[in-house]
Amino acid sequence: MDCRQTREVLSALVDNEIDETTKREAEEHIWRCATCRTEFELEKKTKDLIRTRVKLINIPQELVQNILTQIRTIQDGYESSVKFKTDPNQKVKPWLEVAFSVGVALVVISLSLVLITVYENKMAQKELIAKEVSGILSHFDSIANGFVKPEIISDDPNIITSQVYLKAEFTPWVMQIPNFKMVGASFNARHSNSEIEKCVNLIYRSGDKLIFLHQIPLHRARIHEDVKKRISKGEWIYDSIGDDSFVIWGTGELLCCAVSNLSKEELEQVLKQSW
Amino acid sequence: MKLKDKIKEFIKQEKKDRKLSDEELLKRQKEFEAEALPHMQFLYNFAYRMTGNEEDAKDLIQETYLKAFRFWDKYEPGTNIKAWLFKIMKNSYINKYRKATKEPGKVDYDEVQNFYETVRDESFETSDLQEHIFENIFEDEVIEALAKLPEEFRTVVILADIEGQTYEEIAEFLDIPIGTVRSRLHRGRKMLRKNLFEFAKRKGYIKGKPEDYDLKDPDKD
Ligand SMILES: [Zn+2]
Numbered sequence A: 001m002d003c004r005q006t007r008e009v010l011s012a013l014v015d016n017e018i019d020e021t022t023k024r025e026a027e028e029h030i031w032r033c034a035t036c037r038t039e040f041e042l043e044k045k046t047k048d049l050i051r052t053r054v055k056l057i058n059i060p061q062e063l064v065q066n067i068l069t070q071i072r073t074i075q076d077g078y079e080s081s082v083k084f085k086t087d088p089n090q091k092v093k094p095w096l097e098v099a100f101s102v103g104v105a106l107v108v109i110s111l112s113l114v115l116i117t118v119y120e121n122k123m124a125q126k127e128l129i130a131k132e133v134s135g136i137l138s139h140f141d142s143i144a145n146g147f148v149k150p151e152i153i154s155d156d157p158n159i160i161t162s163q164v165y166l167k168a169e170f171t172p173w174v175m176q177i178p179n180f181k182m183v184g185a186s187f188n189a190r191h192s193n194s195e196i197e198k199c200v201n202l203i204y205r206s207g208d209k210l211i212f213l214h215q216i217p218l219h220r221a222r223i224h225e226d227v228k229k230r231i232s233k234g235e236w237i238y239d240s241i242g243d244d245s246f247v248i249w250g251t252g253e254l255l256c257c258a259v260s261n262l263s264k265e266e267l268e269q270v271l272k273q274s275w
Numbered sequence B: 001m002k003l004k005d006k007i008k009e010f011i012k013q014e015k016k017d018r019k020l021s022d023e024e025l026l027k028r029q030k031e032f033e034a035e036a037l038p039h040m041q042f043l044y045n046f047a048y049r050m051t052g053n054e055e056d057a058k059d060l061i062q063e064t065y066l067k068a069f070r071f072w073d074k075y076e077p078g079t080n081i082k083a084w085l086f087k088i089m090k091n092s093y094i095n096k097y098r099k100a101t102k103e104p105g106k107v108d109y110d111e112v113q114n115f116y117e118t119v120r121d122e123s124f125e126t127s128d129l130q131e132h133i134f135e136n137i138f139e140d141e142v143i144e145a146l147a148k149l150p151e152e153f154r155t156v157v158i159l160a161d162i163e164g165q166t167y168e169e170i171a172e173f174l175d176i177p178i179g180t181v182r183s184r185l186h187r188g189r190k191m192l193r194k195n196l197f198e199f200a201k202r203k204g205y206i207k208g209k210p211e212d213y214d215l216k217d218p219d220k221d
């Protein structure tokens, strides 16, 4: 075996994931070659270093519980949708039926505006913003798969508006978007410091185009300082992630984030009309 | 999959689900819990090391388990459930994080290539030098060095060295040949060592430039 061949099996030798013949050949080379010997020792030490320094972590207690609860909720959802079918007096349809009967995929936004990692400071601002918004994409998926259900859903925008005012802890801004119709709303606690005060998400639809308007009082929003500075100067930060586009801006009191499957340019145009 | 197809698929699934009786549903749930829950520790540790924080790791695990439950009918009993769950999680991870930071598949290659260049240019390791590195390194620094590795290398190092998985298991999780596991692991560990060298230098454990510790290194590729 030469040096090159030896390097190819070095990790396997360290991990003892190697057949006897190859092992013998590699060891023979290492015995003769000081360079490969050093490399072998280093690799072994590196492995040990990682293994001894980085500890396995226990699962947070509440995680298992949350998952079990959610699985049971999904399960109940099936059961109640079966019951809805058989009960003619039932006025409210299960949310999925309503949603899909109008051909809408509803997405609850849960913006990952909070990002606490060691690398935060080093991240370019564009990247930082993109990462903060990225949570939406997975929730898009979750909703399309039926894991999450918006609290309010209706064909009548007025009902949605009154319900939103009733349920929100702050006064959200119910924006009118030309050609778009409000079809639902949801609340979540994720981006606020308090469990009680929740963000509001308004869901708008026009054909297969969707816009989600996420709102939270500015003083409560946990968002990166640099981003906060920019929007408080009046900037609207537009960008896109994959096929989706988004914009973050402030209204003085509220932090708003709109996400859409429109292109960045289309979204900008639509919002300018409604502003 | 396009959103429209996803919805179609979902409605189909939903209709199928509705035919199940309460008893069947309960049986399905119990079965899922018994099979899938024991692997949570393994998945959580991987999620934690990939995302770097508890909140994101918890989100990822929740999403993985809910998806797995939703698609439980697609799991073939008797096949490797750990790998099945891992793949669901990997997809969620990719959707969530890779999309946000770069165009898929485009930047990766250059990033890795750059890494090779630096690794091969700076052959910094002598036995004297690395004593300094290994003695003075703490958990946080190993974690930071790990986080800097390109994703495909970080993945195998986490699986092999933190989670103690065999090459065969890793190959199945990632759908790559065992030979690839082997070489990624070797290179991943080497890159990690280089990162640790940078820390050690920054903290003054070692002095001078990498070239001062030059050593002929035939490990060219
Ligand atoms: Zn050699």
Ligand SMILES: [Zn+2]
Residues within 6 Å of the ligand: A110, A111, A190, A191, A192, A199, A214, A215, A216
């Ligand atoms: Zn929020």
